[in-house]
Amino acid sequence: MASASVSEVNPDHCPVEYILELNSNLAYEAPVVRYVIEEANWVKFQEIINDELVLGPLTSEDDIDSCIEHLTQVINHAMTESIPVRSFIGKNDFPSGLKHCIKQKKRLRRAFFRNKIKRAEMKEEIVRLDKMIIDSINIKNSKMLLNKLKQIKPNHEMYKNINKLLKSSNSMIPALKSRNGSLMGSTKRT
Numbered sequence: 797m798a799s800a801s802v803s804e805v806n807p808d809h810c811p812v813e814y815i816l817e818l819n820s821n822l823a824y825e826a827p828v829v830r831y832v833i834e835e836a837n838w839v840k841f842q843e844i845i846n847d848e849l850v851l852g853p854l855t856s857e858d859d860i861d862s863c864i865e866h867l868t869q870v871i872n873h874a875m876t877e878s879i880p881v882r883s884f885i886g887k888n889d890f891p892s893g894l895k896h897c898i899k900q901k902k903r904l905r906r907a908f909f910r911n912k913i914k915r916a917e918m919k920e921e922i923v924r925l926d927k928m929i930i931d932s933i934n935i936k937n938s939k940m941l942l943n944k945l946k947q948i949k950p951n952h953e954m955y956k957n958i959n960k961l962l963k964s965s966n967s968m969i970p971a972l973k974s975r976n977g978s979l980m981g982s983t984k985r986t
Contacts, residue, residue, distance in 0.1 A: 829881055829883045830882060831879045832879065832880045833879065837879075838878070840877065840878040841874045841875070841877075841878035841879070844870070844874040845870060845874050848870045848873065848874075849867065849870050850866075851863060894932045894933070894936075897925050897929050898929060900925060901922060901925040901926060904918055904922050904925070905922060945958065
């Protein structure tokens with residue numbers, strides 16, 4: 797929208813000019829709504845399924861279709877009643893460039909398994925994209941961790957909070973390997 801010039805101005809008022817620039821790159825990202833399965837009330841879920849699910853004799857294809865539709869409605873109703881929903885606004889979203897790299901890597905992997913000719917070139921590109929993705933995710937995670945560490949106030953629980961942030965929830969100790977690459981096991985020496 798262009799700005800309009802004001803030719804005559806009453807001395808009691810100051811002219812106001814609005815300049816609106818419409819940018820097509822701006823996009824509203826709606827919050828992602830997800831079910832929080834960890835907080836589900838499974839007893840209530842089971843009660844709703846038991847109360848509302850009524851199956852009759854299946855004698856035709858229409859009976860089967862209506863039964864499937866009824867089952868779907870009952871499951872959806874049980875989910876909405878017994879599983880809480882939370883909206884996440886860009887909390888774990890990746891930047892669009894990283895999303896593009898991930899899509900491109902997936903596309904190349906599919907082509908890699910279909911195409912027998914240019915496998916070496918595709919493999920190099922997949923490895924390059926994989927390294928870029930891992931590096932980008934590590935940088936993003938490091939920034940998030942640094943921001944969380946900056947928010948910790950110095951008090952008696954400071955070290956407990958730092959340990960909680962740094963502790964990996966699914967840390968697994970890798971198997972020991974010998975120099976030739978074989979797995980080492982417990983062997984009895986006599």
